[in-house]
Amino acid sequence: MQQYNRRKFIAQASLLAAAPLIINPMANNTNASQLVHHVFFWLKNAGSETDRKQLIEGLKTLRAIKEVKQLLIGTPASTEKREVVDNSYDVSELMYFDNVEGQNAYQVHSVHKAFVEKYSHLWERVVVYDMLVV
Amino acid sequence: MQQYNRRKFIAQASLLAAAPLIINPMANNTNASQLVHHVFFWLKNAGSETDRKQLIEGLKTLRAIKEVKQLLIGTPASTEKREVVDNSYDVSELMYFDNVEGQNAYQVHSVHKAFVEKYSHLWERVVVYDMLVV
Numbered sequence: 001m002q003q004y005n006r007r008k009f010i011a012q013a014s015l016l017a018a019a020p021l022i023i024n025p026m027a028n029n030t031n032a033s034q035l036v037h038h039v040f041f042w043l044k045n046a047g048s049e050t051d052r053k054q055l056i057e058g059l060k061t062l063r064a065i066k067e068v069k070q071l072l073i074g075t076p077a078s079t080e081k082r083e084v085v086d087n088s089y090d091v092s093e094l095m096y097f098d099n100v101e102g103q104n105a106y107q108v109h110s111v112h113k114a115f116v117e118k119y120s121h122l123w124e125r126v127v128v129y130d131m132l133v134v
Numbered sequence: 135m136q137q138y139n140r141r142k143f144i145a146q147a148s149l150l151a152a153a154p155l156i157i158n159p160m161a162n163n164t165n166a167s168q169l170v171h172h173v174f175f176w177l178k179n180a181g182s183e184t185d186r187k188q189l190i191e192g193l194k195t196l197r198a199i200k201e202v203k204q205l206l207i208g209t210p211a212s213t214e215k216r217e218v219v220d221n222s223y224d225v226s227e228l229m230y231f232d233n234v235e236g237q238n239a240y241q242v243h244s245v246h247k248a249f250v251e252k253y254s255h256l257w258e259r260v261v262v263y264d265m266l267v268v
Contacts, residue, residue, distance in 0.1 A: 074266050100212060129172075130221065
């Protein structure tokens with residue numbers, strides 16, 4: 001029995017070790033149909049720390065949607081100010097989907113709809129970029 | 135000895151299993167100083183397949199820069215046309231750095247400078263977003 005458990009543990013550990021190599025969308029050998037969905041939000045109360053925190057809390061709820069493979073949330077980085085850099089937004093969400101279909105399903109998902117209903121009063125402008133990985 | 139090897143293997147497997155949680159920038163438990171650098175290019179010859187391919191080849195050279203932890207290259211996805219979605223760009227690069235310092239080093243790196251020198255005649259407009267993961 002102990003032997004069985006040990007084997008089982010090794011098998012599980014190996015699976016755990018291998019899984020990120022398969023699902024990691026950061027690898028250079030990416031799935032060509034993989035979709036990156038990058039959204040930038042400008043708050044009505046631009047620069048409001050309270051509203052920013054509230055929006056970030058709302059964005060975290062989107063992780064419950066199974067089509068959302070990964071979600072990173074961020075704010076403007078303090079990189080060098082250059083003419084080409086747009087650091088005027090307040091909050092950003094960066095999502096990965098397996099394909100266009102996953103993104104379509106996300107758009108009409110009840111959790112996403114609830115997020116828009118509850119938090120859209122916070123922002124005055126949204127810009128979305130959908131990128132298909134080549 | 136067999137017992138020792140088994141223990142060693144379990145320890146290694148556990149380490150392997152744990153490592154991606156630390157180094158995988160896609161995980162939800164991200165390094166708070168991690169920087170996402172997302173650049174959108176509009177070609178002078180908008181929609182030119184030849185120029186797009188050439189720019190993509192150029193972007194791939196940036197993987198040689200050690201500060202560039204990951205690089206995804208993409209083109210607009212055929213998601214639903216909505217007012218908030220900007221799908222007018224031709225090519226996009228999405229880079230991950232460990233921190234702001236990594237991005238600063240990248241900006242002045244010779245490989246990056248060579249890329250700008252060789253390929254900047256292809257684009258007429260660039261928009262950059264630098265996002266610090268929270």
